[in-house]
Amino acid sequence: MNRDVVIVGAGVVGAAIARELTRYELDVTLLEAGPDVGAGTSKANTALLHTGFDAKPGTLEARLVARGYELLSEYAPSVGIPVERTGALLVAWDERQRGEFDGIVERSLANGYSAIRELDAGEVYRREPNLGPGALGALEVPDEGLICPFTTPLAFATEAVLAGCDLRRGAPVTGVERLASGGFRVDAGRGSITARRLVNAAGLRSDEVDRMLGGENFTVTPRRGELIVFDKLSRPFVRHIVLAVPTQVSKGVLVAPTVFGNVMVGPTAEDVERKDDTSSTAAGLEYLRTEGGRIVPALLGFEVTAVYVGLRAATEHADFQIRFEEGYACVGGIRSTGLSASMAIAEHVRDGLELELRPRAERPRLSMPNLGEAFPRPYQQADLIASDSEYGRIVCFCERVTRGEIRDAFASPVPPVDLDGLRRRTRAHMGRCQGFFCGAQLAELLAGPGTADRA
Numbered sequence: 349m350n351r352d353v354v355i356v357g358a359g360v361v362g363a364a365i366a367r368e369l370t371r372y373e374l375d376v377t378l379l380e381a382g383p384d385v386g387a388g389t390s391k392a393n394t395a396l397l398h399t400g401f402d403a404k405p406g407t408l409e410a411r412l413v414a415r416g417y418e419l420l421s422e423y424a425p426s427v428g429i430p431v432e433r434t435g436a437l438l439v440a441w442d443e444r445q446r447g448e449f450d451g452i453v454e455r456s457l458a459n460g461y462s463a464i465r466e467l468d469a470g471e472v473y474r475r476e477p478n479l480g481p482g483a484l485g486a487l488e489v490p491d492e493g494l495i496c497p498f499t500t501p502l503a504f505a506t507e508a509v510l511a512g513c514d515l516r517r518g519a520p521v522t523g524v525e526r527l528a529s530g531g532f533r534v535d536a537g538r539g540s541i542t543a544r545r546l547v548n549a550a551g552l553r554s555d556e557v558d559r560m561l562g563g564e565n566f567t568v569t570p571r572r573g574e575l576i577v578f579d580k581l582s583r584p585f586v587r588h589i590v591l592a593v594p595t596q597v598s599k600g601v602l603v604a605p606t607v608f609g610n611v612m613v614g615p616t617a618e619d620v621e622r623k624d625d626t627s628s629t630a631a632g633l634e635y636l637r638t639e640g641g642r643i644v645p646a647l648l649g650f651e652v653t654a655v656y657v658g659l660r661a662a663t664e665h666a667d668f669q670i671r672f673e674e675g676y677a678c679v680g681g682i683r684s685t686g687l688s689a690s691m692a693i694a695e696h697v698r699d700g701l702e703l704e705l706r707p708r709a710e711r712p713r714l715s716m717p718n719l720g721e722a723f724p725r726p727y728q729q730a731d732l733i734a735s736d737s738e739y740g741r742i743v744c745f746c747e748r749v750t751r752g753e754i755r756d757a758f759a760s761p762v763p764p765v766d767l768d769g770l771r772r773r774t775r776a777h778m779g780r781c782q783g784f785f786c787g788a789q790l791a792e793l794l795a796g797p798g799t800a801d802r803a
């Protein structure tokens with residue numbers, strides 16, 4: 349099969365590239381080793397929509413995060429990806445940290461972000477009354493926001509599939525060869541595919557795919573980030589994203605609401621050896637509890653709903669590892685800001701591939717199910733329930749997920765294949781009880797028609 353483009357990896361970056369390329373008359377295949385779209389690092393991050401105010405000026409990352417922010421801020425509401433513009437407060441807890449403010453403001457201005465401003469301690473506590481004692485002041489970054497990490501890659505992939513993208517899940521790429529006649533041969537899952545262009549968006553394994561073509565420019569060292577999610581009752585105690593003043597080695601621990609109505613604390617930053625080491629550690633969680641309790645002491649009085657771990661694709665370089673070589677695009681080392689930058693990375697890759705671009709006459713109209721707590725969910729909509737009673741039948745009581753939403757997820761263009769996929773499409777199984785109540789019923793629904801009363 350001869351394709352115009354094959355993309356390796358369906359994280360938020362690969363899915364964004366697939367969406368961008370299928371806006372044109374191109375045959376695109378998206379290959380994902382795992383069972384689902386967005387199930388790698390893209391599902392386990394802090395899910396902030398960054399403005400890029402604190403990026404290193406002059407880097408490709410700085411440019412693409414700023415542009416990505418613009419693109420995603422416009423795209424998200426148009427397709428139903430929940431975004432909340434809470435703004436961020438970068439708080440100084442000692443004089444040394446306050447001394448860093450001028451440099452951070454300078455950096456922000458160099459990155460083209462000028463809405464940043466300093467607040468005194470009185471104003472900080474007025475804005476964020478539950479902060480622990482000792483805040484000396486803060487930098488306010490009013491445009492930082494929260495976004496749904498699950499819906500974003502799924503929206504990109506769904507739009508791509510509706511526009512004709514050949515999405516193959518469970519298709520690990522095991523070999524890649526540049527053909528003498530031009531183009532590439534890609535060995536994956538059910539056989540090999542030839543393509544005129546090849547995009548490597550393999551996240552933590554982008555260095556390994558790059559080496560298949562002789563690349564030696566970078567090595568990915570996974571950097572583990574552990575996070576704690578607190579119960580929804582804690583949500584009124586945190587209004588903004590509360591950022592730390594970064595150090596040489598890390599951005600520090602933040603406290604932030606989530607679009608699902610929880611509060612999270614994290615992430616840690618620790619280099620690990622294995623690319624699948626998503627285990628949490630007693631030391632990491634203890635550190636986060638201490639930091640969380642210092643920043644917003646009331647948090648420690650709430651139950652922990654979940655703990656999760658994401659691995660950043662860190663490399664020996666300070667910037668994204670994106671390069672173009674005769675029809676090949678390496679899109680590696682997308683460490684800490686890839687969700688925010690995803691649409692801009694896609695635009696950049698589209699241009700770098702030097703394809704003839706003829707826009708498709710028809711674009712799919714996309715409407716993703718809303719997972720955001722700040723927007724109406726089906727169980728709250730009397731009209732919807734009156735027209736379809738399945739939206740009134742709750743399966744997951746912690747997250748108020750209805751049978752109608754689960755039915756819709758199974759009928760969607762990129763349906764879930766496991767419980768984790770169903771969770772990321774509906775919120776089922778991610779609440780207080782972590783599936784204790786609904787787990788058995790969800791498992792039956794997943795097992796297929798006939799095993800449960802699947803509507």
Ligand SMILES: Cc1cc2nc3c(=O)[nH]c(=O)nc-3n(C[C@H](O)[C@H](O)[C@H](O)COP(=O)(O)OP(=O)(O)OC[C@H]3O[C@@H](n4cnc5c(N)ncnc54)[C@H](O)[C@@H]3O)c2cc1C
Pocket residue numbers: 356357358359360361362379380381382386387388389390391392393394395396397398519520521522549550551552553554557572573574615657658659660682683684685686687688689
């Ligand atoms: C703790 C933490 C916090 C973060 N916070 C934020 C944040 O607040 N805001 C933000 O913008 N970004 C944040 N990020 C960064 C963001 O999550 C990443 O930059 C982004 O998810 C990277 O996406 P990706 O598509 O490159 O990688 P991935 O999501 O890892 O996707 C790569 C995919 O490639 C597949 N793959 C690998 N090898 C092969 C192969 N041989 N064949 C086929 N498929 C293959 C994998 O299975 C995977 O699905 C954070 C990251 C972490 C870890």
